[in-house]
Amino acid sequence: xxxxxxxxxxxxxxxxxxxxxxxxxxxxxxxxxxxxxxxxxxxxxxxxxxxxxxxxxxxxxxxxxxxxxxxxxxxxxxxxxxxxxxxxxxxxxxxxxxxxxxxxxxxxxxxxxxxxxxxxxxxxxxxxxxxxxxxxxxxxxxxxxxxxxxxxxxxxxxxxxxxxxxxxxxxxxxxxxxxxxxxxxxxxxxxxxxxxxxxxxxxxxxxxxxxxxxxxxxxxxxxxxxxxxxxxxxxxxxxxxxxxxxxxxxxxxxxxxxxxxxxxxxxxxxxxxxxxxxxxxxxxxxxxxxxxxxxxxxxxxxxxxxxxxxxxxxxxxxxxxxxxxxxxxxxxxxxxx
Amino acid sequence: xxxxxxxxxxxxxxxxxxxxxxxxxxxxxxxxxxxxxxxxxxxxxxxxxxxxxxxxxxxxxxxxxxxxxxxxxxxxxxxxxxxxxxxxxxxxxxxxxxxxxxxxxxxxxxxxxxxxxxxxxxxxxxxxxxxxxxxxxxxxxxxxxxxxxxxxxxxxxxxxxxxxxxxxxxxxxxxxxxxxxxxxxxxxxxxxxxxxxxxxxxxxxxxxxxxxxxxxxxxxxxxxxxxxxxxxxxxxxxxxxxxxxxxxxxxxxxxxxxxxxxxxxxxxxxxxxxxxxxxxxxxxxxxxxxxxxxxxxxxxxxxxxxxxxxxxxxxxxxxxxxxxxxxxxxxxxxxxxxxxxxxxxxxxxxxxxxxxxxxxxxxxxxxxxxxxxxxxxxxxxxxxxxxxxxxxxxxxxxxxxxxxxxxxxxxxxxxxxxxxxxxxxxxxxxxxxxxxxxxxxxxxxxxxxxxxxxxxxxxxxxxxxxxxxxxxxxxxxx
Numbered sequence: 001x002x003x004x005x006x007x008x009x010x011x012x013x014x015x016x017x018x019x020x021x022x023x024x025x026x027x028x029x030x031x032x033x034x035x036x037x038x039x040x041x042x043x044x045x046x047x048x049x050x051x052x053x054x055x056x057x058x059x060x061x062x063x064x065x066x067x068x069x070x071x072x073x074x075x076x077x078x079x080x081x082x083x084x085x086x087x088x089x090x091x092x093x094x095x096x097x098x099x100x101x102x103x104x105x106x107x108x109x110x111x112x113x114x115x116x117x118x119x120x121x122x123x124x125x126x127x128x129x130x131x132x133x134x135x136x137x138x139x140x141x142x143x144x145x146x147x148x149x150x151x152x153x154x155x156x157x158x159x160x161x162x163x164x165x166x167x168x169x170x171x172x173x174x175x176x177x178x179x180x181x182x183x184x185x186x187x188x189x190x191x192x193x194x195x196x197x198x199x200x201x202x203x204x205x206x207x208x209x210x211x212x213x214x215x216x217x218x219x220x221x222x223x224x225x226x227x228x229x230x231x232x233x234x235x236x237x238x239x240x241x242x243x244x245x246x247x248x249x250x251x252x253x254x255x256x257x258x259x260x261x262x263x264x265x266x267x268x269x270x271x272x273x274x275x276x277x278x279x280x281x282x283x284x285x286x287x288x289x290x291x292x293x294x295x296x297x298x299x300x301x302x303x304x305x306x307x308x309x310x311x312x313x314x315x316x317x318x319x320x321x322x323x324x325x326x327x328x329x330x331x332x333x334x335x336x337x
Numbered sequence: 338x339x340x341x342x343x344x345x346x347x348x349x350x351x352x353x354x355x356x357x358x359x360x361x362x363x364x365x366x367x368x369x370x371x372x373x374x375x376x377x378x379x380x381x382x383x384x385x386x387x388x389x390x391x392x393x394x395x396x397x398x399x400x401x402x403x404x405x406x407x408x409x410x411x412x413x414x415x416x417x418x419x420x421x422x423x424x425x426x427x428x429x430x431x432x433x434x435x436x437x438x439x440x441x442x443x444x445x446x447x448x449x450x451x452x453x454x455x456x457x458x459x460x461x462x463x464x465x466x467x468x469x470x471x472x473x474x475x476x477x478x479x480x481x482x483x484x485x486x487x488x489x490x491x492x493x494x495x496x497x498x499x500x501x502x503x504x505x506x507x508x509x510x511x512x513x514x515x516x517x518x519x520x521x522x523x524x525x526x527x528x529x530x531x532x533x534x535x536x537x538x539x540x541x542x543x544x545x546x547x548x549x550x551x552x553x554x555x556x557x558x559x560x561x562x563x564x565x566x567x568x569x570x571x572x573x574x575x576x577x578x579x580x581x582x583x584x585x586x587x588x589x590x591x592x593x594x595x596x597x598x599x600x601x602x603x604x605x606x607x608x609x610x611x612x613x614x615x616x617x618x619x620x621x622x623x624x625x626x627x628x629x630x631x632x633x634x635x636x637x638x639x640x641x642x643x644x645x646x647x648x649x650x651x652x653x654x655x656x657x658x659x660x661x662x663x664x665x666x667x668x669x670x671x672x673x674x675x676x677x678x679x680x681x682x683x684x685x686x687x688x689x690x691x692x693x694x695x696x697x698x699x700x701x702x703x704x705x706x707x708x709x710x711x712x713x714x715x716x717x718x719x720x721x722x723x724x725x726x727x728x729x730x731x732x733x734x735x736x737x738x739x740x741x742x743x744x745x746x747x748x749x750x751x752x753x754x755x756x757x758x759x760x761x762x763x764x765x766x767x768x769x770x771x772x773x774x775x776x777x778x779x780x781x782x783x784x785x786x787x788x789x790x791x792x793x794x795x796x797x798x799x800x801x802x803x804x805x806x807x808x809x810x811x812x813x814x815x
Contacts, residue, residue: 099736104522104658111522112658117739142736147659149666235669236660238526245512265521 070171077336081298086291098131101146101160179282181333187275192251200273205229211240211249218253260323394807400575405796411565416785418560426554434638437543441645443468448652495546572609597806604799622781629704630774640695647677715762722755
């Protein structure tokens with residue numbers, strides 16, 4: 001119940017946070033009003049964004065100091081949203097396309113529909129929404145398949161503008177890349193056949209063969225506490241479902257979102273127990289692109305807003321509800337400045 | 338073995354005997370101990386000259402018949418081994434190569450069909466089915482040629498292993514297809530697992546089967562090419578004994594020619610020369626068939642499988658989409674593709690094939706221009722393939738999956754078209770080298786033709802000549 005309790009706490013705090021973000025939005029509109037007007041009158045739009053960017057100098061400084069004393073409790077904090085164009089947003093506009101690092105193998109999150117050849121999923125919808133906000137209704141989005149271990153280098157080398165790929169926000173990663181506010185709340189969870197005696201991440205795993213992806217959080221969790229299970233390591237989390245179906249493994253330990261994606265592909269398995277870790281997914285961007293981080297946070301605000309009919313809830317119902325039922329709304333944003 | 342030593346000891350005496358010119362009975366006396374006990378009875382009869390002549394006649398006839406028999410036996414043995422090379426072990430080796438190739442082709446085809454999405458083309462499906470059918474048929478055929486009872490031989494072990502693995506592999510591929518049809522990424526995971534099984538279990542087993550058949554082929558070559566030493570030694574002994582007997586007659590009777598013995602000598606010399614020449618020609622033919630046939634075929638088969646595996650890796654790079662990485666964070670299948678290309682044509686991506694590469698070796702082994710041409714075509718197609726592959730990778734890295742896919746499995750100017758050219762070139766080279774193998778081996782085999790029968794007939798004639806020749810001398814004592 002821990003994660004759900006946390007979710008409830010967030011739900012309680014949501015109005016407070018929303019109120020704060022309303023104030024923040026008001027501030028963004030009021031404070032740099034001169035800069036915005038100047039930009040509107042100067043269509044080349046070069047000096048304006050720079051002025052706006054400078055206006056946020058102190059905020060960025062705070063974010064950096066916040067990252068320096070990052071803890072598990074504050075990891076999900078990000079910069080306050082802003083709709084303004086900074087150098088990074090200008091760069092994307094100049095290119096005329098948004099390059100997004102995504103997964104192509106995770107059902108319901110980011111995968112290529114073999115029927116249409118198109119990428120689909122919760123992450124993909126979010127990436128399209130961000131592109132639409134920056135580049136307009138006919139935004140060109142270039143999706144690049146980024147393997148799990150290439151997510152951070154791809155952002156650092158700017159081969160992609162951002163990574164939207166079930167990426168967990170944590171302090172180690174925050175030293176290398178910047179994250180948006182959390183857009184999904186997940187945690188490590190056990191997946192097993194419905195008929196299995198395995199109940200959760202507990203001693204019911206004793207003597208069982210548990211599959212996990214090499215290098216994943218699940219592997220670390222099993223190394224810390226195996227509950228008497230034999231651990232089978234495979235290259236990719238989806239390989240675990242293959243092993244489970246072939247009877248080479250009894251259970252899978254992976255992210256709840258990925259576990260749900262597996263359950264969506266096999267009606268005979270289900271998520272067992274509750275997530276036993278707490279992880280938030282965020283959009284990863286280059287640390288220097290503070291204006292882009294604020295812009296994405298603004299998009300996320302819009303994406304989350306609107307209650308039961310918000311774009312977030314629509315995407316949730318389309319992609320995730322069947323296998324991750326009971327989520328009443330998106331996680332609330334937390335800010336460091 | 339005991340017969341061999343008795344013959345050589347017998348031959349040692351007559352060939353050494355003419356050397357001391359002192360006295361006719363001298364050698365017999367001095368070498369008394371050298372005559373084995375087996376000749377005691379002959380010695381008892383040999384106190385008189387007719388008795389000695391009778392003994393000499395018997396020994397000469399025996400030696401000549403022994404020579405003929407040894408020649409017929411050893412030549413038949415080598416001829417049978419040469420037949421085994423051409424009719425049994427080489428076809429079995431070729432079949433093992435076909436099994437190997439069919440399995441690799443099935444895997445590559447499955448991955449290619451997968452890329453085409455839910456709607457796999459009928460041609461791709463048919464090709465996959467044909468590959469699996471070929472492999473199954475040839476496995477049954479190969480198992481019929483393994484040692485039937487008791488512990489199976491090396492080939493039998495691998496055939497049994499493949500028999501167990503193949504149904505499991507096809508099951509994985511079908512599950513992958515089903516999931517892919519349903520639009521589930523799980524299909525891709527199944528396909529990768531199937532490929533993993535192919536790469537780690539089936540292909541090594543097929544390779545081991547091919548190696549076992551190659552060992553059998555080499556053994557048959559060894560048997561066919563071994564010099565018939567026993568027959569040669571028997572020939573030298575028989576001819577030596579005949580010369581000694583004639584020299585003895587000349588010394589005792591001053592008769593220069595004994596027609597019977599002369600005919601026997603001539604016949605024996607003919608058999609010996611025929612044996613040496615026939616075997617040398619057969620050996621040369623078989624060596625040629627080995628160098629330009631068996632070895633060429635092996636290198637070409639390996640090149641073909643390298644190309645197939647590189648193609649499979651190329652397909653899987655697009656199926657896996659970065660899901661599997663090597664230790665140093667590179668795409669596992671892209672690394673495999675590059676390694677395959679390096680094996681095939683050497684490092685680099687331009688110009689001719691490097692000397693150490695498979696295609697370089699195939700060029701060096703090809704005996705004529707007709708054999709080199711298809712290999713050169715294959716090298717050119719490999720270079721084209723590499724260039725197109727780079728374009729496909731570039732498109733994929735840019736995020737243009739559609740273009741990358743078209744570049745890999747599209748109908749024209751795709752890497753698939755280049756791969757088909759490589760495969761066609763190697764296939765053509767294989768057919769050519771197979772023909773060369775066959776003609777060289779048949780030429781070699783032909784040299785044994787009639788030798789066994791001829792040696793037998795001539796040996797009987799020579800034995801008759803020896804007996805008649807000695808009989809003529811004996812008749813002078815009546």
